[in-house]
Amino acid sequence: MSTATDAPKSAPRRGGKAPAGERVADWADGRVGVYSLAKANMRKIFPDHWSFLLGEICLYAFVIIILTGVYLTLFFVPSMAEVEYEGSYIPMQGVLMSEAYASTLDISFDVRGGLLMREIHHWAALIFVVAIFFHMMRVFFTGAFRKPREINWLFGFLLLLLAMGTGLTGYSLPDDLLSGTGVRFMEGAILAVPVVGTWLQMFLFGGEFPGYDIIPRFFVVHVLLLPGLMVGLIVAHLILIVFHKHTHFAGPGRTNSNVVGMPLFPVYAAKAGGFFFLVFGLIAMIAATTSINPVWVLGPYRPDQVSTNAQPDWYMGFSEGLVRLMPAWEIVLFDSYTLNLGLLTPLVVLPLMLGALALYPFFESWVTKDQREHHIAERPRNAPTRTAFGVAWLSWYFIALVAGGNDLWAINFGLSINSITYFGRVAFFVVPVVVFIIVRRICLGLQRRDREKVLHGRETGIIKRLPHGEFVEVHEPLSQEKLYALTAHDQQRPAELPAATDANGVTRKVGVVEKVRVRISRSYFGDSGQVTKPTAEEYREITSGEGHHH
Amino acid sequence: MKKLSARRRHPLAALVVLLFALATTGGLYTALAPAGEAKAEASDSSLAIEEGKKLYAVGCSSCHGLGGQGGSDGPSLVGVGAAAVDFQVATGRMPMAAEGPQAPKKPKDYSPEETAQLAAYIATFGPGPAIPESSAYNPADGDSAKGGELFRTNCAQCHNFTGQGGALTHGKYAPNLKDVEPRHIYEAMLTGPQAMPSFPDSVLPPDQKRDIIAWLDAVNTSESPNEGGFTLGGFGPVSEGLYAWTFGIGVLVAAAVWIAAHTAKARKS
CATH class of the missing domain: 1.10.760.10 (Cytochrome c-like domain)
Known part of the structure; x- marks a missing residue:
């Protein structure tokens, strides 16, 4: 760029040569145009809020997983060929096992730094998916999935699915008794698919379970296919973030049409770079001190063995829970064809649960018919119905997750596993409804409190006695900034059905779908769905009479 | 002998013979003392x-x-x-x-x-397994690797991979075997207490029982090494997931809050 390069050149210099750094930059600009890239992006603004860093935790966890994963692939042998273990872990010496399991033991005991790398890799994977959940919750509850960010919500959702898939395949690679039980579980679910189940199973496993193919195949999927897709999607996710710009919370000077924060260079680059090392350090600290998946005590997988406490990693736990909750029903069709409902039902419910999460933004935009762009992150209380949907979904998910560990709750809390399962079956249907109602009411209560604070100020806790003996509490009016933050959100009016007849008196036809939409819109934005925020007139009326109210 | 023979009709001869006989009998009795101990x-x-x-x-x-x-x-x-x-x-x-x-x-x-x-x-109510000799359950004499395989085949279904215990139906459970005395593990296998099946010597020979005890001694006692660090109870993915959802994400969010609170301009609201 001429403007960028010309200016420093005009300054007099010793020896008439530009500094080395500048010459390198000039060289690079001549080839790949770094100046225009830098000009366009170095001043990119990021708003400051801790919840906007949750996505960064995901990104950094992913980078840590890739780095440690590369190290592990150097020593891992993805083979199911049988060998006799001769490594240094005494309680496994002489045991027959697959090369995959033996090489995992070698990584754990005989490769320098191998165990630490394994534990960082695994802990980072667990925390990665937790961070994805937190990140998604932040986006969901602040309405940051609204136009123009619906596509990015879907990208994020796909990343969640891919992370789950990558986790599942990676967790199965050591071919230990625990993960092998998980693969057996998965095989059972595949077999429960009507018509094509057995075919799919043979296709995936290259023959009867377990065969010799599944570990090498999972290896390719785990280290190449899924991470490759994830890298692509993460890049797309980040490009869209740059393109859309980041949302921010409303405040003085922070509007729907600007972004207020710190520039990428130097402030955000330093912060984000530092944060990467913090995340890496904390995950490494957890991995160095806390055991995860100690495969050496689990033993190699053998189809004739099984252990109790056989659960998948937490992000697949809800699928385990769905199966544990489902009664073992079976239907035999035409006396010869068995429908295994115990597995088939969870197999249908699982995508519905996840699909509800993916499609919510489209449901909401259908209800609101809102075509505006939204760059202000909403406060969860200001969208009570959405917030209630979100928390209800989480409660639904967590009941399935908790049911997946029913045996552990039973033994550690002295309960009956049967009672926990029966409770879970009822709770799966009842708790989300109850949570929905409670959360919506809490949001409305908080809205009322905000309204109260705007109109009457903050309760100071100072009690004053008036001349005639009455005690009143002194309320302190809020600052202008606070007032703005509490009242900046816009409140949608509920949709209404068009008049029953048009101007000519002809009965108007309204479709069932539209009628449903109007009803839902009313529950979102009607009198029972939100508390009308105070208007400027109301505020003036009350504050002009200051001293007479309390 | 002549002297002795000459005095055989001595009035005290009978007394001497009697004393000799008594001494011999007494000596023999003393020599046969084990019978008396029994x-x-x-x-x-x-x-x-x-x-x-x-x-x-x-x-x-x-x-x-x-x-x-x-x-x-x-x-x-x-x-x-x-x-x-x-x-x-x-x-x-x-x-x-x-x-x-x-x-x-x-x-x-x-x-x-x-x-x-x-x-x-x-x-005395009826014949049954006796208390085992201490040599039968000494973990040092067992093979922990063989014991591990036997444990995973016969015990892990209820007791978990390393004997951390597990839930059974209606509030019953297989207890945690951590630090249980080898004698009691042996006796439990032999007699099958409560919900546990019994593994008599015809099913699980004594040396295999000892191998199982050696495995438990290697992986589930207070002295067993935990190569990976804190074990979180050894319950596997549930406790690990719980840890990731609480401590793991907790420290990272705390770090995020700290980072976000420290910005270029000191701006406190």
């Missing part, structure tokens, strides 16, 4: 049975019946053997403090002597 032991044993009977009548008979025939509140003890009594009483499971899905391990009520007396008495 007799004394038998009387000790009958004493133990006698004491055991009294203890039994006070502490056990209300549920198991005066003759060990069992009743509505407790099973028959005929043929359970001394090993079962030693396991149940020495781990405090018996006598039960209260009715429940299963008798939990608790501080024991009887001293080792009293336990032995009870075991001796109950063993």
